[in-house]
Amino acid sequence: MEPASGSPYWSCLSAARGLKGRLSRDAMLAAVYARSIQLRETVKSMLIRSVISGALAGLVSIAAASAQDTRNLLESKESLYNNIYVYEQAPYRSMTFGHNRRIYTESVYNTRDELDLPVDYTRFMTASVMYAKDVRSILEIGFGGGRTAWYLHRFLPKVQVTSVELDPTVLELAKKYFGIKEEPNFHVVNRDGRLYVQESKERYDIILIDAYRGPFVPFHLLTKEFYQLIKDHLAEGGVVAQNVEPSTMLFDAAVKTIHSVFPQVDFYEAGGNIVMVAYPGDERKPEDLAAIAQERDNEFGFRYKLADMLAQRKRVDIDNGQVIDAKAKVLTDDFAPVEALKSIERHNRKLP
Amino acid sequence: MSEPVSRAGLLAIYICSFLVGCVLMGFEMLGSRYLNPYFGSGIGAWASLISTVLCALAIGYFAGSAIVDRQPTTRTIGTMILIAAAYMALVPATADTVMADILDTIGDGPSATLMAATALLLVPLTLLGTFSPIAVSLLTRSAGEAGRVAGLVYGVSTIGNVVGTLVTTFALIPTIGSRAITYYFAVILAGCAAILFIPFGKKTS
Numbered sequence: 001m002e003p004a005s006g007s008p009y010w011s012c013l014s015a016a017r018g019l020k021g022r023l024s025r026d027a028m029l030a031a032v033y034a035r036s037i038q039l040r041e042t043v044k045s046m047l048i049r050s051v052i053s054g055a056l057a058g059l060v061s062i063a064a065a066s067a068q069d070t071r072n073l074l075e076s077k078e079s080l081y082n083n084i085y086v087y088e089q090a091p092y093r094s095m096t097f098g099h100n101r102r103i104y105t106e107s108v109y110n111t112r113d114e115l116d117l118p119v120d121y122t123r124f125m126t127a128s129v130m131y132a133k134d135v136r137s138i139l140e141i142g143f144g145g146g147r148t149a150w151y152l153h154r155f156l157p158k159v160q161v162t163s164v165e166l167d168p169t170v171l172e173l174a175k176k177y178f179g180i181k182e183e184p185n186f187h188v189v190n191r192d193g194r195l196y197v198q199e200s201k202e203r204y205d206i207i208l209i210d211a212y213r214g215p216f217v218p219f220h221l222l223t224k225e226f227y228q229l230i231k232d233h234l235a236e237g238g239v240v241a242q243n244v245e246p247s248t249m250l251f252d253a254a255v256k257t258i259h260s261v262f263p264q265v266d267f268y269e270a271g272g273n274i275v276m277v278a279y280p281g282d283e284r285k286p287e288d289l290a291a292i293a294q295e296r297d298n299e300f301g302f303r304y305k306l307a308d309m310l311a312q313r314k315r316v317d318i319d320n321g322q323v324i325d326a327k328a329k330v331l332t333d334d335f336a337p338v339e340a341l342k343s344i345e346r347h348n349r350k351l352p
Numbered sequence: 353m354s355e356p357v358s359r360a361g362l363l364a365i366y367i368c369s370f371l372v373g374c375v376l377m378g379f380e381m382l383g384s385r386y387l388n389p390y391f392g393s394g395i396g397a398w399a400s401l402i403s404t405v406l407c408a409l410a411i412g413y414f415a416g417s418a419i420v421d422r423q424p425t426t427r428t429i430g431t432m433i434l435i436a437a438a439y440m441a442l443v444p445a446t447a448d449t450v451m452a453d454i455l456d457t458i459g460d461g462p463s464a465t466l467m468a469a470t471a472l473l474l475v476p477l478t479l480l481g482t483f484s485p486i487a488v489s490l491l492t493r494s495a496g497e498a499g500r501v502a503g504l505v506y507g508v509s510t511i512g513n514v515v516g517t518l519v520t521t522f523a524l525i526p527t528i529g530s531r532a533i534t535y536y537f538a539v540i541l542a543g544c545a546a547i548l549f550i551p552f553g554k555k556t557s
Binding site: 080081166192194195198218219220223225226332333334335337339340341 | 385388389390391392393394395396455460522525526527528529530531532
């Protein structure tokens with residue numbers, strides 16, 4: 001199922017994944033903005049910032065860059081929001097975003113096996129299926145190469161899967177290189193994720209949030225108001241799964257924020273990233289989850305067994321300050337210093 | 353040439369020029385925080401913000417030059433700044449309603465984003481834009497020094513722009529909320545207006 005871990009592709013993927021974070025569109029835009037409107041004072045700050053961080057990034061990423069040279073560049077495109085590179089090293093294709101001379105892998109597609117999910121955390125996003133009371137509709141925010149959504153669509157053909165992607169060029173490339181096509185019950189919408197939810201009248205059984213790009217996070221997709229909006233669009237017994245990169249203080253703030261809206265948060269450690277599964281109400285008992293996992297594994301024949309994922313489930317006392325920094329603040333539309341938090345390395349506090 | 357200003361008056365105008373420059377760009381950066389939750393953080397939001405700010409400045413410069421022909425006093429610019437301060441003080445409490453209304457009625461296309469940026473920025477920044485031309489006129493004693501004075505005023509105000517951008521983005525947004533920053537800006541502007549209302553006597557020299 002997985003490529004041998006010694007293969008060059010795998011090691012380069014791992015290297016890329018190590019660097020993987022998420023990039024706010026603001027920062028990307030800043031670069032575009034800087035290029036086009038150099039007369040403006042604003043630009044000076046942006047330039048200084050990108051020169052400094054660019055220099056630092058350059059030092060760090062030499063090794064990664066040389067590894068990437070073995071990949072075959074299929075297409076690169078500058079979109080409104082990202083610099084997108086699609087690489088191929090058979091049988092894998094990867095969609096990556098360039099930022100500050102680093103390459104951030106956003107999605108990996110196995111051209112010989114469309115149901116393969118080579119990136120660990122994308123598998124764990126599907127763990128949400130065992131939490132939902134019913135599975136009739138799924139909303140994903142952040143389509144990228146569309147692997148998670150496509151996997152769920154193929155195993156759950158009767159379920160309405162809708163995925164929202166901000167960047168039209170990402171959608172175009174996903175359709176061109178990642179085997180994505182419109183099918184009954186599978187819809188991709190080109191829209192800002194928060195706007196889409198705000199205007200949607202529907203409720204969903206599962207909402208997957210994976211909308212971040214490169215090293216940063218667009219703040220409006222990480223605030224209490226945003227999660228409240230998400231909660232208002234959950235069907236009864238609905239659940240949210242969110243991918244978070246845990247190496248900086250932004251993780252602590254994200255956990256506190258999601259916890260401020262959803263009383264229950266389960267954690268899944270997934271190859272450097274962490275998938276949080278959040279839901280309202282009481283904590284789900286492991287034996288109940290195991291029963292549903294078993295039942296749905298049998299019913300839908302998932303390749304990545306829900307039961308196996310359940311074994312990785314972790315609970316954390318979010319408020320005792322031992323794992324999640326007691327000083328971490330809930331992010332709001334008013335106060336969300338995501339870039340600043342992202343720059344603070346997290347102390348090495350592991351999930352138990 | 354306009355009514356001459358004392359030495360203290362000159363200093364006050366340069367200080368206000370700097371502070372107004374700070375608030376002007378600081379408020380543009382803040383504008384993104386008000387807009388993003390409703391209109392996304394895409395390049396469209398930035399284009400709307402930047403074009404609105406430049407529009408406001410253009411209108412402000414024209415209005416300022418018209419005022420120079422009529423009543424260029426420190427009180428005039430003080431009044432402009434005070435109205436801008438009052439407008440900014442209203443923004444935190446009303447912005448969410450206005451943004452949500454625009455989103456509900458027009459949607460989120462370029463026209464909606466532009467309208468949101470306009471509602472947020474146009475009035476206060478136009479008023480602040482009148483500052484520089486009037487300041488140049490007040491500081492200029494002879495036609496020969498007009499160029500030198502204009503250079504100084506724009507230099508000082510542009511340094512203010514740089515400081516406002518950097519401090520707002522890297523110091524204020526990460527430590528206090530956007531609404532609080534907006535109130536501080538209103539207070540700073542009110543302070544500038546107060547300084548400009550001090551009757552600076554006729555120049556003695």
